[in-house]
Amino acid sequence: MKKEIIIFVLCIAFFKGYTQEYCPIIPLPEKIEKSKENFALNRNTVIVFEDEQIKRIGDYLQSELLRSVQITLSTSNKKAASEIVLSYSKAVPNVIGAYKLAFTKNKVTISGRDNEGLFNGVISFLQLASSAKKANNIINIVGWQITDQPQYNWRGLMLDESRHFFGKKKVKQTLDWMAFYKLNRFHWHLTDQHGWRVEIKQYPKLTTVGGIGNYSNENAAANYYTQEEIKEIVSYAAERFIQVIPEIDMPGHASAANRAYPEFSGGGSKQFPEFTFNPGKELTYQYLTNILRETDVMFPSQMIHIGGDEVHYGNEKWNTDGDIKQLMEKEKLSDLKAVENYFFKRMADSLLLIGNKVLAWDEVAESNLPKNETIVFWWRHNKPEQLQKSLDKGFSVVLSPRSPMYFDYKQDSLQVHGPNWKKFSLNSTENVYHFNPEKIPVVFPKNNLVLGIQANVWTERIVTEQRLDYMMYPRIAALAEAAWTKNSNRNYAQFILRLKDQFPLYKKSGLYYFDLTKPDLTGEPKE
Structure with a gap:
């Protein structure tokens, strides 16, 4: 745990003096490039679907934006002055679940070869919106050009x-x-x-x-x-x-x-x-x-x-x-x-x-x-x-x-409840993150x-919802990146920085999560 705290402190110290913003998405996309323009999401923005089959994904985006950032958007199959466009595209990598995300000042384009890819693009947009600042019912979202595909299906x-x-x-x-x-x-x-x-x-x-x-x-x-x-x-x-x-x-x-x-x-x-x-x-x-x-x-x-x-x-x-x-x-x-x-x-x-x-x-x-x-x-x-x-x-x-992918196992040496495999391996967030089949x-x-x-x-040792949350979060985020992002693109120090942005979302959802940035475990729930 001391190692994770040190990494976290170094991340904060480094990025305080770093002017370029980092992409907060988990799991980390394959290709990311900062856009020249940001996007102002507001109640006049319209979710545009170019195909009737896409409508249910547009409806999901609409409901999730209301739930997560309290903004109401309409949906349409017609263009608008401020729009989020969902569309199929052959320019997206030919991989199940792949997507592209593109920003201009008045338009966000989310594209995929299939509905699963479109949905993944919508999720990335929702993560960007959830971490953005809101003022006067306008959410200013940092713009990115993203091409992404999963490592595993x-x-x-x-x-x-x-x-x-x-x-x-x-x-x-x-x-x-x-x-x-x-x-x-x-x-x-x-x-x-x-x-x-x-x-x-x-x-x-x-x-x-x-x-x-x-x-x-x-x-x-x-x-x-x-x-x-x-x-x-x-x-x-x-x-x-x-x-x-x-x-x-x-x-x-x-x-x-x-x-x-x-x-x-x-x-x-x-x-x-x-x-x-x-x-x-x-x-x-x-x-x-x-x-x-x-x-x-x-x-x-x-x-x-x-x-x-x-x-x-x-x-x-x-x-x-x-x-x-x-x-x-x-x-x-x-x-x-x-x-x-x-x-x-x-x-x-x-x-x-x-x-x-x-x-x-x-x-x-x-x-x-x-x-x-x-x-x-x-x-x-x-x-x-x-x-x-x-x-x-x-x-x-x-x-x-079982090591490191059993989430009932201990995630820290100070943790009281939960087994660890023959007392030599902890299923820490870091160990989950670094799981590499090549080894x-x-x-x-x-x-x-x-x-x-x-x-x-x-x-067996997880009786309450609090305990379940504590053992799943934030390791579930590390699992997601280990499964989606290639090992060559992973960086644990940078992941910890993005993970910190998730903690307010956990609190908002009422999750009793394990805060690996704190040096004590006084908040550990019982079995």
């Missing part, structure tokens, strides 16, 4: 709501901030040992029984999302060009489901009772397939994450279960890992039949899943061999290593299979 954040449930309002606020930082994949961990959080109409006890309890209190009232609430949140995310990927964990981490329907339990161990589904029962596959079918209806991303991690924690009873013994004999499965792989192949087939890609943690690297339909999430940073196996098999991968000891193929980067927020 997968820029993700995972939230675990099984261990502790936060609810629709908090999830929507999280999606707002993801959009503000151009993060575009929301991985939603909805089922685990401590609670089942998604309504499945065919199996109502999953929520009424399985939804009871959390990590802190096994008797807490049932908390879960109805299918209508899920659809509302998915729609809210789609307006912000964020895809929502649900996780239905299997065959381990199944305790909550097994409380509701014990007939499908594969047992567990002393420490992790009733931890698994039973891969030896044919009815288990039908049961889980029915669940995945309903899940597919709610989530149009056509990607469902089915976990696959840490099964060995609680599969002790597989050694003595008669149905599993018969399965092993019939399918010639040599050990319990082979049983896992068999189970995963069966469930992958179910997903493929309903048009979904198969997403899973890096334990499935040994399995023989279809390479073009499988995405592996590498989380065990101390096991690069799992990443290498995935790449060698041709699986697409998302990099979400991972693996050989990446020429046809780069890395889709992108994701941070994971596990919530």
Whole structure:
């Protein structure tokens, strides 16, 4: 932490005497050039959309300007004396999500090849407006010429709501901030040992029984999302060009489901009772397939994450279960890992039949899943061999290593709550920012299979909204820049300067953020 404070102080000292203003956008755009003219945003400015398909993006800009800077603009398909023009353009780099932003005295042009690029350009404009000075209902925005494109197409954040449930309002606020930082994949961990959080109409006890309890209190009232609430949140995310990927964990981490329907339990161990589904029962596959079918209806991303991690924690009873013994004999499965792989192949087939890609943690690297339909999430940073196996098999991968991309881990040595990996690594804002796949000891193929980067927020030790905020902000901003901006363009000292501009926005939104510029942690909330 002392290092970050020193960097911050040096930034302030340097830029106090620096006359040229810096571009405050996070993540840092690829190409930036100062405009000769600034733009005066006022209530007479019109948002102009040249194509009717763009109108919803214009409407979003209109509503966000009212919310963030309290200025009301009209929208039109006709030119105006002061205008913000949204348009498609082939001059924009041919990359999904790329955009251009250009300023003159009376006109801002936001252009993209696609709607996602246009939206990203709108976000950059909103960031510029949010950091600009306002006087007499006029916002004087410093002009920039920007050409920008993302380093990765997968820029993700995972939230675990099984261990502790936060609810629709908090999830929507999280999606707002993801959009503000151009993060575009929301991985939603909805089922685990401590609670089942998604309504499945065919199996109502999953929520009424399985939804009871959390990590802190096994008797807490049932908390879960109805299918209508899920659809509302998915729609809210789609307006912000964020895809929502649900996780239905299997065959381990199944305790909550097994409380509701014990007939499908594969047992567990002393420490992790009733931890698994039973891969030896044919009815288990039908049961889980029915669940995945309903899940597919709610989530149009056509990607469902089915976990696959840490099964060995609680599969002790597989050694003595008669149905599993018969399965092993019939399918010639040599050990319990082979049983896992068999189970995963069966469930992958179910997903493929309903048009979904198969997403899973890096334990499935040994399995023989279809390479073009499988995405592996590498989380065990101390096991690069799992990443290498995935790449060698041709699986697409998302990099979400426990160090530094677990946001439940400590972010500072003075922090009281939260683990750090074997007490030698902190997931500080700086470590998140400097994450560089090129330093991972693996050989990446020429046809780069890395889709992108994701941070994971596990919530065993995160009980309150304050604690959730404290662990996510400002690390979410560092994640965004690590995922969007090439390593060669990154500068941590300059990032800290831009990050400081975000703190007033956090305060305005009521976020209980971690201020890494202060030398003490007296404000750290409890677990």
